[in-house]
Amino acid sequence: MSNLLTKALSMITGAETVLSFSIPKKIRPLKKLTERELIQLESEIGRELFGPIPKGHRREFFNLDPKTWIWYEESKDASGLVHSSTTRYEVQEKGILKAQDGAQYSYIEGQELRNLSLAIQMYYEQVMRQIYKRDPKTGHQLA
Amino acid sequence: MTEQRANVYDINEYRQLPAGEGAADLRDNDQLDLRKSRLMSPEAARALLLTHQAYAETGVEKPLALIVAEYALACGVNIGQVRSDKLDSQESKAA
Numbered sequence: 001m002s003n004l005l006t007k008a009l010s011m012i013t014g015a016e017t018v019l020s021f022s023i024p025k026k027i028r029p030l031k032k033l034t035e036r037e038l039i040q041l042e043s044e045i046g047r048e049l050f051g052p053i054p055k056g057h058r059r060e061f062f063n064l065d066p067k068t069w070i071w072y073e074e075s076k077d078a079s080g081l082v083h084s085s086t087t088r089y090e091v092q093e094k095g096i097l098k099a100q101d102g103a104q105y106s107y108i109e110g111q112e113l114r115n116l117s118l119a120i121q122m123y124y125e126q127v128m129r130q131i132y133k134r135d136p137k138t139g140h141q142l143a
Numbered sequence: 144m145t146e147q148r149a150n151v152y153d154i155n156e157y158r159q160l161p162a163g164e165g166a167a168d169l170r171d172n173d174q175l176d177l178r179k180s181r182l183m184s185p186e187a188a189r190a191l192l193l194t195h196q197a198y199a200e201t202g203v204e205k206p207l208a209l210i211v212a213e214y215a216l217a218c219g220v221n222i223g224q225v226r227s228d229k230l231d232s233q234e235s236k237a238a
Contacts, residue, residue, distance in 0.1 A: 032233045033229070033230075033233065034230075035226060035230060038226050038229060038230075039226075042222075063218070063219050063222050063223075065219065065223065066216060066219035066220040066222075066223050067215075067216060067219055068219070069215065069219070089215070091212050091215050091216045091219065092212065093212075094208070094209075094212075095206070095208030095209060095211070095212050096208065096211060096212050096215060107208065108208075109207075109208060113207060113208060113211055114207075114211075116211065116215075117211040117214060117215070120211075120214065120215050120218050121214075121218070123218075124218040124221070124222065127222060128221070128222070128225065132225040132226075132228075132229060134225055139221060139224070139225070
């Protein structure tokens with residue numbers, strides 16, 4: 001598995017291995033936060049941007065680094081088997097490259113491109129305001 | 144309280160996409176300076192900046208994919224900056 005995907009998954013799960021999925025501990029307001037915890041907080045906003053999450057499903061959406069956005073979906077089938085998929089959207093010179101589960105690559109276009117743009121905008125504005133208390137337009141601290 | 148870093152990009156020119164079909168009403172931002180991106184490779188940042196400038200000079204409508212890529216990058220860089228600020232402010236308080 002690529003280092004980037006491993007890093008992304010460790011941001012989601014807090015574990016180095018993809019085989020264990022731990023729910024993040026409650027983050028105390030005065031506790032010093034790590035980068036991973038900040039991203040987890042952001043993902044709490046990101047996952048809600050796409051509507052209600054079905055019961056038993058898990059979803060994450062977050063900005064991993066300046067040119068990478070991660071979408072993660074996890075669910076269990078009737079037999080209890082966990083199915084998961086990770087989609088990485090990578091900013092490149094030609095557009096946004098979509099990589100699914102490390103195997104399929106394509107530049108997104110059309111409605112998917114518009115949807116991603118809107119999701120990024122909503123993520124950015126809400127994360128800046130709610131987590132970092134910054135004006136998303138100027139970057140200044142909110143009063 | 145951490146001071147705002149100078150290279151947080153002003154992206155207030157980007158407009159919300161209209162619902163449904165139709166061209167995106169997104170505009171590039173004159174203040175967007177991809178050369179300030181610290182985490183993108185210099186080559187990739189230069190390529191994006193040159194493309195940005197080329198479209199501005201010719202007046203040709205920039206493809207939506209490129210507009211969205213620039214916007215996504217600006218958001219990513221800005222978020223990275225505020226995260227770093229947050230982490231740094233925690234370190235300075237602890238010191």
